[in-house]
Amino acid sequence: MLSMTGFGKGEATVGPVRLSAEISSVNRKQLELRVSAPAEFAEFEPLARKLVGATVSRGAVQLRISCTSLSGGALQASVDAALLASLVEAAKAARLTADLDENVNVEQLMLIPGVVVSAVPDADSPGMAEAYERAVSSAIAEYQAMRQREGEALKRELESREQGLETLVSQIEPLVAEINGAIKARLLEKLSAEKIPTPADDERLLKEVLFYADKSDVTEELTRLHSHFGQFRRFLAEETKPVGRSLDFLMQELFREITTLGNKAGIPAVSPLVVAFKSECEKLREQIQNVE
Structure with a gap:
């Protein structure tokens, strides 16, 4: 897992010139790359975009290229x-x-x-193209290492919060386990209290009672929640592909399922657990915005 935020710096020398490259990024839904470099290196921009695009799939990325003399001073025009x-x-x-x-x-x-x-050498100066690529590649390598470290920290945070969501669901499950039977019994009690006969062979009445009881059944939502948890863990275990978009979509699904569950259950004891689940979902989504 990689973070979308990071920084890296690389250098290369050619003749009396030192080429420096700095790359940094913040989170963004798509890949947005801005290259800032001396005008003499304009023809190298496609190369820079190719090198960055090979390692970064999304994020607002800034690549800065500068030239100085080997003595460390600015190049004098x-x-x-x-x-x-x-x-x-x-x-x-x-x-x-x-x-x-x-x-x-x-x-x-x-x-x-x-x-x-300008004292900046032309792009076609001997060795300049190779030095440019070395500087940018070195910056990207350091940048990737930083994103990997931050990604590992993010992964631990996401794992912890996902476990918290599973704990909340485990607290909800026993509360809704007998919900069908309880609703059926409550409906029959109300009918009896109103002195409405409920003969055991009245198939139409019993079907209506079962219909209203089934509307509060949350078995399907619980099954989907557990399925989403499993998918979440599989995404976190992914080591080669970006998973940020997938995780973000999965959080929307989790939020939708818990909302449906809360609406269907209608049990006072479940409501605070649903609210806590939604709150944790929002915190989790905020963290996921930084995942590539």
Whole structure:
């Protein structure tokens, strides 16, 4: 079992440059990957998405790529002085032609592509693609290890809460065990109290009594609850496939069955147990939102 939250960092060097990759995530129903990297590495984004997609099925994932020099400092950009000078002269000439003064905004000219030369190596620099993949892969490996550790802690929490739900059902079962017979007897007592004859051979009357008694039978709901508990444990034991969506759906089914049981049983002693079950279900669902 893997958690949807985690963090990992990886590095790789190529020439005088250190490539750093950081990956982090939080829970989300679908996989949403955002890649933040220098513009020079834009063509590597499909590779990053492929590497992340191979290990992550859902969650809001942020991948950040940065470059520094091996000495640890930021890479210093440079200015193409010759190009900038020619642009300044061209701007002055244009302003004079337009009958304006010669004041030129040099900072605006520096925004023109090619004037400021980035110190980040191009994507096609020798060894850059391999270094990028090593950094990202290393970050993902650390990220996966953290998600595994958090997943194991989540698993223990879910196991404990699921056992709590089973305990509540075990307390409900003896309370509803004789519910059919009790309702049948109560109906017959009311008929007798109203002085309505209930002959043993009145098949139509007895069928009506049995019909109302059967409406309160919760055997089917108890059977389904136990079946869902077994499925829940099997999902927790799964080691290769994501189970978060399956567990979330199963919690909806558990909630539905206990609601039906509570409505059908109509026994005062059962009501607080049903309420406790629903409360635990909600807490369990909150935890499951973090499971991949």
